[in-house]
Amino acid sequence: MFDPEVGKGVEAFHPTHDTNTGISNTKLAMWLFLGSECLLFGGLITTYLVYKYPLPGQGPGPQDVFDIPFTSASSFVLLMSSLTMVLAVSAIERGDHHRLRAWLVATALLGSAFVAGQVYEFTAFYNEGLGFTTSRFSSAFYGLTGFHGVHVTVGIIMLVSMLLLSLRGKLPEHKAESVEIVGLYWHFVDLVWILIFAVVYLIP
Amino acid sequence: MTVTDAPLELTSGDEPPRRTLGVFARPTASTGWRSWFTSVDHKKIGVMYGATALFFFIIGGVEALLIRAQLWAPRGTLLNADQYNQVFTMHGTTMIFLVVMPIGAAFANYLMPLQIGARDVAFPRINAFSFWAFLAGGIFLNSSWFLGGGADGGWFMYAPNSTVTFSPSNGIDFWNIGLLITGIASLTGAVNLIVTVLNMRAPGMTLMKMPVFTWMTLVSQFLLLFAIPVLTSAQFLLLFDRNFDAAFFDVAKGGQPLLWEHLFWIFGHPEVYLMILPAFGLVSDILPVFSRKPIFGYTFIVFSGVAIGFMGWGVWAHHMFVSGIGPVSVLVFSLATMFIAVPTGVKILNWTATMVGGKIKLTAPMLFCIGLITMFTIGGLSGVTHSVAPADTQQTDTYYIVAHFHYVLFGGAFFGFMAGFYFYWPKVFGYLLNEKLGKANFWLMFVGFNLTFGPMHVLGLQGMSRRIYTYDAGYGFEFWNRLATIGAFLLASSIALFIFNIFYSKSKAKNLPNPGPDPWDARTIEWMIPSPTPVYNFDPVPTVERLDDFWYRKYGETEDGRLVRIASTEEVTQSAEGEHNVHLPSPSYWPLVAAIGLPIIGWGLIFTWWLCLIGGLLTAGALYAWALEPPDDPEAGHDHHPHEGSAPEGEVAVSDAETDEAGADREVETVG
Numbered sequence: 001m002f003d004p005e006v007g008k009g010v011e012a013f014h015p016t017h018d019t020n021t022g023i024s025n026t027k028l029a030m031w032l033f034l035g036s037e038c039l040l041f042g043g044l045i046t047t048y049l050v051y052k053y054p055l056p057g058q059g060p061g062p063q064d065v066f067d068i069p070f071t072s073a074s075s076f077v078l079l080m081s082s083l084t085m086v087l088a089v090s091a092i093e094r095g096d097h098h099r100l101r102a103w104l105v106a107t108a109l110l111g112s113a114f115v116a117g118q119v120y121e122f123t124a125f126y127n128e129g130l131g132f133t134t135s136r137f138s139s140a141f142y143g144l145t146g147f148h149g150v151h152v153t154v155g156i157i158m159l160v161s162m163l164l165l166s167l168r169g170k171l172p173e174h175k176a177e178s179v180e181i182v183g184l185y186w187h188f189v190d191l192v193w194i195l196i197f198a199v200v201y202l203i204p
Numbered sequence: 205m206t207v208t209d210a211p212l213e214l215t216s217g218d219e220p221p222r223r224t225l226g227v228f229a230r231p232t233a234s235t236g237w238r239s240w241f242t243s244v245d246h247k248k249i250g251v252m253y254g255a256t257a258l259f260f261f262i263i264g265g266v267e268a269l270l271i272r273a274q275l276w277a278p279r280g281t282l283l284n285a286d287q288y289n290q291v292f293t294m295h296g297t298t299m300i301f302l303v304v305m306p307i308g309a310a311f312a313n314y315l316m317p318l319q320i321g322a323r324d325v326a327f328p329r330i331n332a333f334s335f336w337a338f339l340a341g342g343i344f345l346n347s348s349w350f351l352g353g354g355a356d357g358g359w360f361m362y363a364p365n366s367t368v369t370f371s372p373s374n375g376i377d378f379w380n381i382g383l384l385i386t387g388i389a390s391l392t393g394a395v396n397l398i399v400t401v402l403n404m405r406a407p408g409m410t411l412m413k414m415p416v417f418t419w420m421t422l423v424s425q426f427l428l429l430f431a432i433p434v435l436t437s438a439q440f441l442l443l444f445d446r447n448f449d450a451a452f453f454d455v456a457k458g459g460q461p462l463l464w465e466h467l468f469w470i471f472g473h474p475e476v477y478l479m480i481l482p483a484f485g486l487v488s489d490i491l492p493v494f495s496r497k498p499i500f501g502y503t504f505i506v507f508s509g510v511a512i513g514f515m516g517w518g519v520w521a522h523h524m525f526v527s528g529i530g531p532v533s534v535l536v537f538s539l540a541t542m543f544i545a546v547p548t549g550v551k552i553l554n555w556t557a558t559m560v561g562g563k564i565k566l567t568a569p570m571l572f573c574i575g576l577i578t579m580f581t582i583g584g585l586s587g588v589t590h591s592v593a594p595a596d597t598q599q600t601d602t603y604y605i606v607a608h609f610h611y612v613l614f615g616g617a618f619f620g621f622m623a624g625f626y627f628y629w630p631k632v633f634g635y636l637l638n639e640k641l642g643k644a645n646f647w648l649m650f651v652g653f654n655l656t657f658g659p660m661h662v663l664g665l666q667g668m669s670r671r672i673y674t675y676d677a678g679y680g681f682e683f684w685n686r687l688a689t690i691g692a693f694l695l696a697s698s699i700a701l702f703i704f705n706i707f708y709s710k711s712k713a714k715n716l717p718n719p720g721p722d723p724w725d726a727r728t729i730e731w732m733i734p735s736p737t738p739v740y741n742f743d744p745v746p747t748v749e750r751l752d753d754f755w756y757r758k759y760g761e762t763e764d765g766r767l768v769r770i771a772s773t774e775e776v777t778q779s780a781e782g783e784h785n786v787h788l789p790s791p792s793y794w795p796l797v798a799a800i801g802l803p804i805i806g807w808g809l810i811f812t813w814w815l816c817l818i819g820g821l822l823t824a825g826a827l828y829a830w831a832l833e834p835p836d837d838p839e840a841g842h843d844h845h846p847h848e849g850s851a852p853e854g855e856v857a858v859s860d861a862e863t864d865e866a867g868a869d870r871e872v873e874t875v876g
Contacts, residue, residue, distance in 0.1 A: 019403035025326040028403060032395045036429045043437025043467055047452065055458040132450060136458045139450040143441070161831075 030181045034188045041192050044144045045199055054135030061137060065125045066201055074117035075197050078152070081110035082190045085183045092176040100179070101166055107186065108159040111152050118149045141200065148196055151189045158182045230833070231791045234739070242791035244328035247737055249335045250314030251632065256339055257306035258703075263346065264298035265696055267291045272656075272692040275685045278677040288673035289356035290375060294346075296359030297379060300479070301386050302342045304613060307621045308482035309338070309390075312397055312421040314632060318730035318737065319415045321406025321745050326399040328789040329830060330392050336799030337389035344803035345382030348375050351810075355379035358671060360472060360523075361442070363453035363464040368446055374810050377446055380439050381806035387432045387439075388802065394428040397421060406729075408748040412506070415728045415751075416499065419506045420485030423513040427478040430517075431471045438467035447809060465527055469520035477516040479613060480580075481509060483620025484551060487573045490627050491555055492752070493726045494570040495562030496767075501554045502751060508547035508554075515544045525593045526600045534593045541591035548584055552577060567724075568642025572623035575650055579615025583608055586661065601671070604664025610657040622649070622702070630723050634736035635713030641705040649698035655691025659684035721777040727755035732777050740786035743778065787836070794830035798823050 019025060053061050088103035122142070132142045162182055165171045171178070231242035240248060270291050274280040283291060313335075317325055325331045348354045355375040357366045366376050401422045405414070414422075442464070444450035451457035453464060492499045499505060521529055521537040555577050564570070586608040590596045599605060622645075630636045663684045668675060675681050722731040729746055730737075732754050750756055760770040804819030 020405050021402050023403070025399050025403050028399045029327065029395050032398055032429060033391075036391060036395075036433050038433075039430050040433035040437050043434050043470075044440075046467075047437070047441060047463060050460060050463055051452075051458070058457060132444075132448065134451075136451045136454070139444065139452055143444060143450065143452075147440070161828075 024177060027177060027181055027184070030184050034184065037188065037192075041144075041148075041195075044147055045196065048140040048144045048200060051136040051140035054137040058136075059134035059138060060125075060128055060130050062141070062200075063204075065128050065130055067121070067124070068201055070117070071121065071197065071201055074114050074121075075193060077110050077117070078114040078190055078193055081107045081114070082187050084110060085186045089176070089180050089183050092171070092173060092179050095173045097166060097171075100171075101163060104159050104163045104166070104179075108156050108163070111156045111159070111186075115149055115152055115156070118145065122146075144196060145200065148189070148193060151192070155182075155186050155189050158185065231793055233791070239791065241796055242332075242793055244324070244332045244789050244791055244795070245739060246313050246317050246325045246328065246331060247632070247739075247741075249331050250310050250312075252335055253306050253310035253313055253338070256335075256342070257303050257310060260298055260302035260306075260342055260346075261699070264295050264303055265699065267295035267298065269692055269696060271295065272689040274673060275675070276689045277686075278675055278682060280674050283673060285673045286353075286356065289358075289671070290354035292671055293356050293358055293361075293375075293379070294349075294354040297345065297355065297383070298342075299613075300359060300475070301383060302338075302345070304479045304617050304621075305386075305390065306338055308424065308479065308617075309334075309393055311417070311482055311486065311621070311624055311628075312425070315628065315730060316397065316418050316421045317400060317404070318631075318733070318741060319418045319728055320401065320404065320409055321729055321742055321748065322400060322404040323741055323745075323786070324789060325396050326404060327396045329792050329795050329835065330396050332792070333795035333798055334389045334393035334396065336796050337392070337802055338386050340799045340803045341382045341385030341387075341389060344385060344806050345378055347803075347807075348378035348382075351378070360468050361464075362468075363442070363445075363459070363461040364455055366442060366446075366464075367453055376442075377810045378806075380442050380446070381809060382803075384436060384439050384443075385802045385806065387436050390428050391432050394425040394432070397425045398429065401425075406742075406745050406748050412503070413748055413751050413753070415485075416488035416502070416505055416509075417482070417485035420481040420488070420509050423509050424478040424481040427474045427481075427513055427516065431474040431478065434467055435471035435475075438464060438471070441467075443809075462524075462527060462529075465524050466520070469523045470517075472523065473520040474513075474516045476609075476612075477512050480617050480620075481512065483576065483617040483624075484509065486620045486624040486627075487555065487576050488551075489728060490569050490573050490623050491558050493627075493724050494565045494567055494573075495559050496565075496725075497558055497562040498727075498752060498755075499554065500557035501550075504550055505554050508550040511547040512544065515540065515547065519544055522590055522596070525596045538591050538593050542588065545584065545588045545591075552581055552584070567626075568637070568639055568646055569623045569627035571643060571646040572619050572626065575646060576616055576619040576623065579611055579619060579653070583611025583615055586611065599664060601669055602664035603660040603668050603670055606670050607657050607660035607664060610660070614653060614657070619649075622646075625702075627724065630719040630735050631730060632736060633710075634718060635709055635716070636719050636723060637705050638709045638712070641701065641708065645698055645701045645705060648694060648701060652691050652694030652696075652698050656688050656695055657691070659687045659691075663688075720773070722754075722773050725758075725773075727752040729754045732757075734778065734780040738780050738784065740784055740788060743784045743786055789835050792830065792833060794826045794833060798826035798830065801826065 019028075021028065023031075084103045084106040088100055088107060091097075091099035091103055130138045130141075132138060159182065162171065162179055231238065233239040233242070240252065243249065270283060271288070274282045274288060313325070313331065317323070352374045355361070355378060356371055356373070357376055357379075361376065361379065364370060401414070401418060411419075441450070441452040445452050445454065445459075451459050453459040453461055455461065488499055488505055518540045519537060521533055522541045525534055525537075555573075559574075586604070590599065590605075590608070626637055626642050663681060664670075666680055666684075668679070668681050675685075719735055721734050723735070724731070729742075729748065732746060733742055746753070754776070757776040758769065758771055758773065759767050762768055801819040801821075801823030804822065805816050806819075808815030808817070808819055
């Protein structure tokens, strides 16, 4: 990184270089945070499994409202955003800033499409009589999927922040890891969706 | 990346020095009150954690005294039932979340980087944020006293008792949101401290050469990392139930109160271990010093701690034996609870064996260590009795349980912390606490503690329920309650004595010489550096060759195994004299600003929506300003030594170039 002779006599504070594990502090921190997130979603998924069906006569149940082809399509959109995320990381590692921006935009747009799909889905369910307070099923369903939607939204904010940094020239190659770390978060959110999609929509 | 020939120009060219978002100039103060608000120094943050926790300890202690005064005699009238509910709930919540956990964090923050030979923690600003968020959560929680009354559902806040129907005041909302905020603090702290231990050890310090306290910090922070989100998810359910009419615990809509119990105790039991493990670590480092022997079975101590960390996840339902969880669950959790006593027993055996055959010096910290071993053994044994489900069915929600967990948390964790205070005081503040007062402090606390909580075993076995604000005469409760109340006031006076000792010793210390780097003839490398610790910690960073490295720099062994001195303390310790051009991370306002937004969001959720907006904008804005602010101020001078002037011009210039690279590397680290 820098000539060791230059810094002689000055012991610098350089936590990102030469860590004991070889993994940078920020990346390790993101991995730990994602480990913690697993338990957070674990608690909410458990809650959903306990409350999967409403009591009889308390509003529609899962089989009455779910539109599986529609949700499959929006799940596919979200999964494709993981691909564009990988391409964004690969672009910055090669120093290709134009492609980086293009793939960041693509990822953010795919993520937004997923969130838009969720908004549409929630609106449709609400019109069919499934409000947040209708039954234990509705609370658990909106709680879990809404929580995931917030995670996707935070991810989009991170992607847009990366894009703005890149446009202002503040995201040079040597900071490629920042994009990679945002990517870690993004892939995690996608992975969790696969689990949620299977547990909530597919398993009867 | 290139290194420029003209050092004063910015090498990467993408980070012009500027006021971040044009709001604040980068803070520069390293002394005075201002420095505390902007500090990112792990030592200052550790001290603030400790001071804040002691402040909340006094609040929680006053609540405890109110409880004991109410129970002094049958049909007490000091508090009514509603006030009593609030006082015991807030006592438990305060002591667990605002006292024991933060004191553990205080020691972890201050000591762990010193024990591994690091300059600071991995993310100094996140560290500052953790502290401020903890303080904000604590203030928010206690603001309930002035805004309609405290929470009243007991510290584990069982549903459906916690719903609006049964607790219409805002107390539980304050509890819920306050603990969500301290949860954020704990989570960010856990990530930070784990990364520090795993990534920032001094050369040569492998995991199995780390002091036991550092190991126990690592284990307890992992517990925190995985336990806090479970509580957070449960608290989200409660938040939606209370504030947005969800049906999670609404029995009429099929909500299951048992779900709360499971989620709460999946958090709650690891929580118990993460409170006690830091104290275990302190004792494991202090006992060998005053026994003048290495710790007996270091690997056993470490791995039993790790085993507790793992097994702690499999015993939560022993809190729920009377909830009707079914015979299979009861059997499984009974057995698991019996097994978890094994690694704990291993530790007690190892501590005892460390003392056997040693040259024991009964100093105040040593007395507190022995106090922990004996009191925790009693608490541990009464804990094992809970694993016997039929007996536990009788004892659940009686004073027997109250006696048990005070023996492990006060007799265990807090005695360990007291040992840590007395032992590390000179390292932190540069003067020793008075030994005579320290010993008196120990005996007063020891007697007061046993007098308070010993009788509760009897009361519990006699059938006195916990959390009942009064009792009738004629059940045989009077005598034991009276003893417990006398004990509680003795205990309070022992804390007063401790606080007196702090100020008394400080005033006496003016006429005494500095205790030097190593007043106890200690074993671990934090005693190599001057007392009080200089801002840069180590200069140079030592290379570690073995466990208890500092000890073996002082002592060697003859062929027949006798200890001989091979170097004087002066030869192997570091000096504060001379130039120390150590570059440290720069202070920042943003962690404080980001934390201030959190309770404002909380008050907004309870009272009016627009406050949420203000708080949210404050926090989000601060996070962005923080992410865009380089961790190291390119304009700052780089000689952070408090006693020296600025470094020679050339060096400042050179390190400027370097700083900018470091800053650029880490600039966006906290976007998430």
